[in-house]
Amino acid sequence: MDRFMPGDLILAIDAGTSSTRATLFDAAGQPLGQASRPFTVAYQSAFAEADPASLWTAVADAVRDLQPDPSRIAAIGVTAAIGMLLTDASGEPLSPICTWQDRRATEQAAAIESRCGAAAVYSVAGRRIDPELTGPRLLWFRERQPDVFSKAHLVLTAKDWLVQRLCGQAVCDPAGASYSLLFDVARGAWSHDLIAELRLPRHLFPEVRDATALAGLLTPGAASALGLRHGAPVVVGGPDGTVGGIGGGMVEPGIAVNVMGTTDVILACVDRPSFDPLRRLVLNRFPVGEAWSVGGPMAATGGAVAWLAGVLGADLRALTAEAASIPAGSEGLVFAPVMAGSRTPRWNVSERGGIAGLAFEHGRGHLFRAALEGIAAEVAEVFDALAFAGMTVNEIRAVGGGAESRLWLEIRAAMLGKALIVPEVVEASALGAAMIAAVGVGIHPSLRGASAAMVRIRDRVEPDPEVVAGYARLRRRYAALREGLEGLNPPQSGEE
Amino acid sequence: MDRFMPGDLILAIDAGTSSTRATLFDAAGQPLGQASRPFTVAYQSAFAEADPASLWTAVADAVRDLQPDPSRIAAIGVTAAIGMLLTDASGEPLSPICTWQDRRATEQAAAIESRCGAAAVYSVAGRRIDPELTGPRLLWFRERQPDVFSKAHLVLTAKDWLVQRLCGQAVCDPAGASYSLLFDVARGAWSHDLIAELRLPRHLFPEVRDATALAGLLTPGAASALGLRHGAPVVVGGPDGTVGGIGGGMVEPGIAVNVMGTTDVILACVDRPSFDPLRRLVLNRFPVGEAWSVGGPMAATGGAVAWLAGVLGADLRALTAEAASIPAGSEGLVFAPVMAGSRTPRWNVSERGGIAGLAFEHGRGHLFRAALEGIAAEVAEVFDALAFAGMTVNEIRAVGGGAESRLWLEIRAAMLGKALIVPEVVEASALGAAMIAAVGVGIHPSLRGASAAMVRIRDRVEPDPEVVAGYARLRRRYAALREGLEGLNPPQSGEE
Numbered sequence: 001m002d003r004f005m006p007g008d009l010i011l012a013i014d015a016g017t018s019s020t021r022a023t024l025f026d027a028a029g030q031p032l033g034q035a036s037r038p039f040t041v042a043y044q045s046a047f048a049e050a051d052p053a054s055l056w057t058a059v060a061d062a063v064r065d066l067q068p069d070p071s072r073i074a075a076i077g078v079t080a081a082i083g084m085l086l087t088d089a090s091g092e093p094l095s096p097i098c099t100w101q102d103r104r105a106t107e108q109a110a111a112i113e114s115r116c117g118a119a120a121v122y123s124v125a126g127r128r129i130d131p132e133l134t135g136p137r138l139l140w141f142r143e144r145q146p147d148v149f150s151k152a153h154l155v156l157t158a159k160d161w162l163v164q165r166l167c168g169q170a171v172c173d174p175a176g177a178s179y180s181l182l183f184d185v186a187r188g189a190w191s192h193d194l195i196a197e198l199r200l201p202r203h204l205f206p207e208v209r210d211a212t213a214l215a216g217l218l219t220p221g222a223a224s225a226l227g228l229r230h231g232a233p234v235v236v237g238g239p240d241g242t243v244g245g246i247g248g249g250m251v252e253p254g255i256a257v258n259v260m261g262t263t264d265v266i267l268a269c270v271d272r273p274s275f276d277p278l279r280r281l282v283l284n285r286f287p288v289g290e291a292w293s294v295g296g297p298m299a300a301t302g303g304a305v306a307w308l309a310g311v312l313g314a315d316l317r318a319l320t321a322e323a324a325s326i327p328a329g330s331e332g333l334v335f336a337p338v339m340a341g342s343r344t345p346r347w348n349v350s351e352r353g354g355i356a357g358l359a360f361e362h363g364r365g366h367l368f369r370a371a372l373e374g375i376a377a378e379v380a381e382v383f384d385a386l387a388f389a390g391m392t393v394n395e396i397r398a399v400g401g402g403a404e405s406r407l408w409l410e411i412r413a414a415m416l417g418k419a420l421i422v423p424e425v426v427e428a429s430a431l432g433a434a435m436i437a438a439v440g441v442g443i444h445p446s447l448r449g450a451s452a453a454m455v456r457i458r459d460r461v462e463p464d465p466e467v468v469a470g471y472a473r474l475r476r477r478y479a480a481l482r483e484g485l486e487g488l489n490p491p492q493s494g495e496e
Numbered sequence: 497m498d499r500f501m502p503g504d505l506i507l508a509i510d511a512g513t514s515s516t517r518a519t520l521f522d523a524a525g526q527p528l529g530q531a532s533r534p535f536t537v538a539y540q541s542a543f544a545e546a547d548p549a550s551l552w553t554a555v556a557d558a559v560r561d562l563q564p565d566p567s568r569i570a571a572i573g574v575t576a577a578i579g580m581l582l583t584d585a586s587g588e589p590l591s592p593i594c595t596w597q598d599r600r601a602t603e604q605a606a607a608i609e610s611r612c613g614a615a616a617v618y619s620v621a622g623r624r625i626d627p628e629l630t631g632p633r634l635l636w637f638r639e640r641q642p643d644v645f646s647k648a649h650l651v652l653t654a655k656d657w658l659v660q661r662l663c664g665q666a667v668c669d670p671a672g673a674s675y676s677l678l679f680d681v682a683r684g685a686w687s688h689d690l691i692a693e694l695r696l697p698r699h700l701f702p703e704v705r706d707a708t709a710l711a712g713l714l715t716p717g718a719a720s721a722l723g724l725r726h727g728a729p730v731v732v733g734g735p736d737g738t739v740g741g742i743g744g745g746m747v748e749p750g751i752a753v754n755v756m757g758t759t760d761v762i763l764a765c766v767d768r769p770s771f772d773p774l775r776r777l778v779l780n781r782f783p784v785g786e787a788w789s790v791g792g793p794m795a796a797t798g799g800a801v802a803w804l805a806g807v808l809g810a811d812l813r814a815l816t817a818e819a820a821s822i823p824a825g826s827e828g829l830v831f832a833p834v835m836a837g838s839r840t841p842r843w844n845v846s847e848r849g850g851i852a853g854l855a856f857e858h859g860r861g862h863l864f865r866a867a868l869e870g871i872a873a874e875v876a877e878v879f880d881a882l883a884f885a886g887m888t889v890n891e892i893r894a895v896g897g898g899a900e901s902r903l904w905l906e907i908r909a910a911m912l913g914k915a916l917i918v919p920e921v922v923e924a925s926a927l928g929a930a931m932i933a934a935v936g937v938g939i940h941p942s943l944r945g946a947s948a949a950m951v952r953i954r955d956r957v958e959p960d961p962e963v964v965a966g967y968a969r970l971r972r973r974y975a976a977l978r979e980g981l982e983g984l985n986p987p988q989s990g991e992e
Contacts, residue, residue, distance in 0.1 A: 300856070311860050313809050332848065334984065339856050352828065353854030356984035360796070360835050364807050477984060484980035488830065488852035488973060 007074040010443070011066075011228075012433040013059055014240065015080035015158060017041070017099060020055065022062035025434040027443050029454025031425065035065035042096075046103040049096035052085060055158065056165055060225040070229040076166060076218065077437025078237040079244075079429050080159035082179050084134045086141065086152040087161065091170065094148050097158045098137055105136035108143070112136055112181075116197055123275060124194060126178060126185040126283030128347060135181035138200055155180075155204045159237055167216030167234040172206045174285035175242040175293070180205075185285045185292065186273035211238040211287030212439040212447070235440035238287035240429040241265045244399060245293065247432030248423055249455045251447040253291060254394035256386070258379060258412070258420070259428070260402025262303045266344065266382045267295035268393050276389040280345035281382075287436065288447060294391050295382065296344030301375045302402055304337035304353070308371050312364045322365030323372060324407045328414065328467040329474055332357040334481050335370035338378070345385040346482075354485040356477075372408055373471075376415035377478040383416055397421050398461075399428035406461070414467040415475070422459040431455070503570040506939070507562075507724075508929040509555055510736065511576035511654060513537065513595060516551065518558035521930040523939050525950025527921065531561035538592075542599040545592035548581060551654065552661055556721040566725040572662060572714065573933025574733040575740075575925050576655035578675050580630045582637065582648040583657065587666065590644050593654050594633055601632035604639070608632060608677075612693055619771060620690060622674060622681040622779030624843060631677035634696055651676075651700045655733055663712030663730040668702045670781035671738040671789070676701075681781045681788065682769035707734040707783030708935040708943070731936035734783035736925040737761045740895060741789065743928030744919055745951045747943040749787060750890035752882070754875060754908070754916070755924070756898025758799045762840070762878045763791035764889050772885040776841035777878075783932065784943060790887055791878065792840030797871045798898055800833035800849070804867050808860045818861030819868060820903045824910065824963040825970055828853040830977050831866035834874070841881040842978075850981040852973075868904055869967075872911035873974040879912055893917050894957075895924035902957070910963035911971070918955040927951070 009032065014021045019038040023031055037058035040051040082100040085093050098104065109131045112121065121129055129136070134155060141149040156164065157176045164170045177183040177190070182198075182205070184191040190205045209215070215236045223230035237243065245257035245267045256268035267284075270292050275283055282296035300307075309316050334356045341349035355370070386393060398420040402408050413420045425431045435450040444450035505528065510517045515534040519527055533554035536547040578596040581589050594600065605627045608617065617625055625632070630651060637645040652660065653672045660666045673679040673686070678694075678701070680687040686701045705711070711732045719726035733739065741753035741763045752764035763780075766788050771779055778792035796803075805812050830852045837845035851866070882889060894916040898904050909916045921927045931946040940946035 303856070307856055311808070311858075311863070313860075337854075339854050339858075352852070355851040355854070356848070356981055358833075358835050358849030358851070360799070360803055362807075362835075364809075367807070481984055484984060485852055488977055488980060 007072040009068065009072045009074060010434040010437050011063065011068060011073050011076045012430040012437065013063070013076065013078045013162065014430040014433055015055060015059065015162065016240070017081050017101070020058045020062055021430055022059070022066050023430040023434070024066055024068050025431065025454070027438060027453065029425065029431055029434070029456065033066050035062045037062040037065070041099060046106065048099045048101035050083060050099050050158070052093040052097055052161060055097065056162070059162060063226040063228065067227070070227070073228055073232050074443060075437035075441040076232055076234045077433035077440070078159055078162050078166070078234070079240045079433040080157065080162060081240050082132070083158035084137060084155060085158065085161055086148060087154050087156055088151055089153040091164050093161070094152055095141065100132050103131045105131040105140040108136035108139035111139065112198065116194070118279070121181065121194070122279045124184050124191050125181045126275065127181065128279060129181060133179060133181040135198065138204070139198065152204060154206050156206060157239070159239065160206060163215045163234055163237060166218055166222045168219050169216035170206045171209050171215050171236055173211040173236045173238045173287050174208055175211065175238045175287040177208055178284040179239065183285065185283050188285050209236050210289065211236050211436050214440055233441050235437040237433055237436055241297065242267060242284060242287055242293055243432035243436065244429035245432070246287070246435055246447060247425065247428030247430065247455070248397035248399035249421070249451050250293070250397060251451040254392055255397065256295070256393045256395070257397045257399060260302060260398060260400035260408070262300060264298040264301040264379060265295065266298065266379065267293040268386055268391050269293050270391050274389055274391060276385065280347065280385045281389055282344065294386060294389065298344055298378060298382065299338055299342045300340050301337070301378065304339050304375065305371055307339065308337070308368060312367070314364065319364065319368040320405055320407050323369035326365050326369045329470050330366045330370040330373060331361060332359060333362050333366050333370040334474070334477050335367065335374040336478065336481050336485060337371045337374045344382055350489050351485065352489055354481060354488070356481050372411050373415070373474065374478060376412045377475050379412055380415045380475060395421060397423065399423060399426045401426065409461040410464065413461045413463040415471045417463050417468050419463065420461045421457055422461065424456040424458040503568040505564065505568045505570060506930040506933050507559065507564060507569050507572045508926040508933065509559070509572065509574045509658065510926040510929055511551060511555065511658065512736070513577050513597070516554045516558055517926055518555070518562050519926040519930070520562055520564050521927065521950070523934060523949065525921065525927055525930070525952065529562050531558045533558040533561070537595060542602065544595045544597035546579060546595050546654070548589040548593055548657060551593065552658070555658060559722040559724065564724070566723070569724055569728050570939060571933035571937040572728055572730045573929035573936070574655055574658050574662070574730070575736045575929040576653065576658060577736050578628070579654035580633060581652060581654065581657055582644060583650050583652055584647055585649040587660050589657070590648055591637065596628050599627045601627040601636040604632035604635035607635065608694065612690070614775070617677065617690070618775045620680050620687050621677045622771065623677065624775060625677060629675060629677040631694065634700070635694065648700060650702050652702060653735065655735065656702060659711045659730055659733060662714055662718045664715050665712035666702045667705050667711050667732055669707040669732045669734045669783050670704055671707065671734045671783040673704055674780040675735060679781065681779050684781050705732050706785065707732050707932050710936055729937050731933040733929055733932055737793065738763060738780060738783055738789055739928035739932065740925035741928065742783070742931055742943060743921065743924030743926070743951070744893035744895035745917070745947050746789070746893060747947040750888055751893065752791070752889045752891070753893045753895060756798060756894060756896035756904070758796060760794040760797040760875060761791065762794065762875065763789040764882055764887050765789050766887050770885055770887060772881065776843065776881045777885055778840065790882060790885065794840055794874060794878065795834055795838045796836050797833070797874065800835050800871065801867055803835065804833070804864060808863070810860065815860065815864040816901055816903050819865035822861050822865045825966050826862045826866040826869060827857060828855060829858050829862050829866040830970070830973050831863065831870040832974065832977050832981060833867045833870045841878055846985050847981065848985055850977060850984070852977050868907050869911070869970065870974060872908045873971050875908055876911045876971060891917060893919065895919060895922045897922065905957040906960065909957045909959040911967045913959050913964050915959065916957045917953055918957065920952045920954040
């Protein structure tokens with residue numbers, strides 16, 4: 001048996017909604033290679049299920065595609081999109097992975113709300129009761145698949161299961177556990193009260209360790225599947241939103257991150273477990289130590305922009321260029337692109353998008369700019385909610401695909417009245433996983449140290465003072481549009 | 497000198513906003529040929545001026561292009577878009593033609609309102625005080641061009657001036673006179689009270705004769721310019737909106753017409769001078785006899801549809817086909833296409849368009865159908881206002897370019913809950929001018945007789961009963977959207 005020799009590279013595994021990436025980083029955060037593989041997800045009515053075997057094969061194949069020198073791998077870091085599955089005593093899946101899009105547990109979420117109360121649950125779990133969380137889903141399995149449920153040894157996140165597949169250890173990180181609805185986010189431990197209240201077996205819930213802790217060493221079987229040496233350290237890791245924040249530099253209290261993707265995520269790292277009195281914000285345990293993140297996922301933001309480009313029959317680049325030539329304020333056009341309801345901070349699934357101020361002088365560039373401004377106004381509402389809840393934000397990092405567009409960033413900076421700091425690597429979840437793994441094996445002393453070494457800043461987008469005042473007025477019109485649209489939601493099916 | 501011999505054809509001259517058409521009809525209303533020529537219109541800030549000489553040349557050239565057999569012309573009928581000019585004692589223009597788009601007299605309209613009061617003027621003139629009307633413009637000329645004003649012998653509409661150019665007689669019809677703001681529409685005579693109140697000289701206002709009356713005979717000079725025989729009867733005619741209504745069959749009380757063009761016009765013929773207590777409707781003297789028309793011009797309707805096609809980068813035909821495949825109600829999308837403010841019945845120039853209910857499942861076909869449904873809801877508001885004011889509408893005729901689309905008509909019929917009757921000739925103003933001329937020379941005994949002989953029905957679009965109820969609900973959502981948008985009008989320039 002080979003003895004593990006310390007290496008200089010970090011392998012990051014980042015499993016998204018339907019494909020997984022493997023990226024090799026050096027200790028300075030420089031990406032040296034990346035490979036990507038799809039896996040199978042089945043959608044059927046409210047179900048959205050990923051196949052664990054297919055996910056594992058995709059991970060193994062993506063790492064094999066990279067062909068890293070096995071002797072140079074110092075650590076393996078893992079992150080994944082939110083998703084849960086049940087495993088048996090040997091770690092074999094008893095269920096598919098219910099992804100974050102899976103809504104099967106709608107009735108069970110309502111049952112928890114009427115049994116426990118939304119406020120009581122929020123005060124422990126730091127979030128609203130939602131079918132996408134582990135708690136309601138466990139009730140679903142108990143009711144609908146009692147055979148599976150009775151055999152279940154553990155409930156794991158997709159990331160936890162991948163880590164177990166790599167090193168044989170089933171452990172969970174505090175940020176991932178926060179998505180269960182059964183985690184006491186202030187204390188950083190499973191909530192035995194909530195678990196008892198829902199009559200769930202305590203044994204289902206895995207040990208919680210910091211994201212930077214060692215989970216175990218790569219097993220011979222996994223090493224062979226991935227084309228690596230066994231014995232490589234596998235670190236606990238965390239969920240992709242939070243880990244992406246870390247990859248953007250959200251490594252200490254006062255730093256916030258805006259992940260600009262198909263949906264936006266906004267998280268701010270804070271040093272106390274601040275619950276939002278209006279329950280508009282999600283409170284997560286931070287992946288490491290005595291810290292928390294506050295914020296939450298937004299509704300389709302980049303998705304709305306892509307939809308608009310499709311309807312207008314033009315590509316994003318051309319439309320962005322047209323929008324750049326339109327003055328701030330889109331000459332009176334206001335566009336609320338909440339086309340699939342809202343999440344943070346309004347949490348209204350029945351909301352739909354709307355436009356006001358439409359005039360003949362408006363062209364598609366105006367529509368596109370107004371959509372970007374509307375999304376920026378939504379983002380500003382989240383930062384307002386953070387301020388209202390007493391969170392201090394000293395610095396905002398922007399990552400994700402949207403951070404590649406200077407115009408999008410300029411509009412946000414002016415709407416927020418604050419600078420946006422843009423790292424070189426805007427696909428930040430892989431880098432975040434690598435940072436966590438680098439800390440786990442001692443390459444860097446802390447996430448703060450890892451950020452200083454690995455997160456290089458590409459750009460700093462300052463708010464244009466001439467635009468800031470106009471956008472403050474636009475935000476009032478935007479808020480009025482959102483209020484007005486509430487009374488105009490389409491009738492629910494059956495009504496019309 | 498040739499003696500005039502009765503012919504069998506009617507020549508209709510129809511002068512629009514920037515081009516004029518000449519059409520030859522037989523006594524059965526069959527168009528036998530048409531020619532069109534542009535004329536010069538100059539736009540500068542609030543001014544929109546057509547050149548009378550250019551208009552006259554366009555008319556003469558269009559008739560020459562037709563090459564009609566001079567011996568077969570039984571009558572000449574004229575209609576034109578609303579516009580006014582001042583002439584000297586010999587009939588020569590002292591001013592350009594101020595077209596209906598000309599807004600120079602905004603201050604003078606306000607002065608009339610504060611001097612006479614909107615309600616008092618409405619109770620005589622049957623309309624709101626607006627810069628596009630002759631009264632305010634006469635004040636403008638008196639203030640700004642006193643030399644021109646002092647030399648003025650008559651104030652004529654563009655149509656009156658064309659008739660004078662053809663036969664040497666300056667006369668006016670009761671419908672055209674209604675657009676002056678100085679006409680007592682109930683009595684069918686100039687309002688000496690209003691004229692005195694504004695200290696305007698009574699001599700400026702020409703003799704009023706029914707539209708079907710003989711104005712005079714074609715002069716040798718005009719005959720030579722047009723390539724016709726002199727002595728052909730020239731009939732008084734009327735303004736193009738009302739004359740288009742007649743061309744659609746609005747020839748007796750109870751018949752309404754919807755002219756579907758760049759803007760829509762809705763007029764209903766009534767047998768008493770009914771003033772709308774809310775002043776939302778325009779009351780015109782009917783061109784002939786003891787009758788009136790009630791209704792008014794709407795804002796840009798077809799213009800909004802054309803704008804949307806431009807923004808979506810697709811043609812009207814393709815978009816109409818896509819919209820036809822979308823269910824009634826556009827799957828929750830509501831679109832108020834009032835992109836340049838509204839006229840009848842809301843009269844709010846600062847209104848702008850808006851959209852509510854926008855969702856990811858919507859494509860451009862939804863947007864297009866929602867625009868058609870929004871316009872239909874606007875049209876229904878005008879018919880509501882007619883009903884509120886006590887007008888009886890037994891039958892609705894649809895003419896104009898929009899009446900060529902079956903889908904557009906089906907949407908309107910379902911929104912109104914009434915059948916739409918579509919004549920063969922949807923470019924109805926030329927046919928209306930020919931009908932008036934045919935009555936004038938005795939080819940048909942009355943407009944009713946002319947309609948029976950000359951207006952052939954192509955289609956009758958019944959409301960789909962399955963759609964009618966859904967559209968009644970849609971109208972409530974549409975009205976709520978319009979209310980909501982009022983608070984969201986763009987800031988006026990200077991505010992932002």
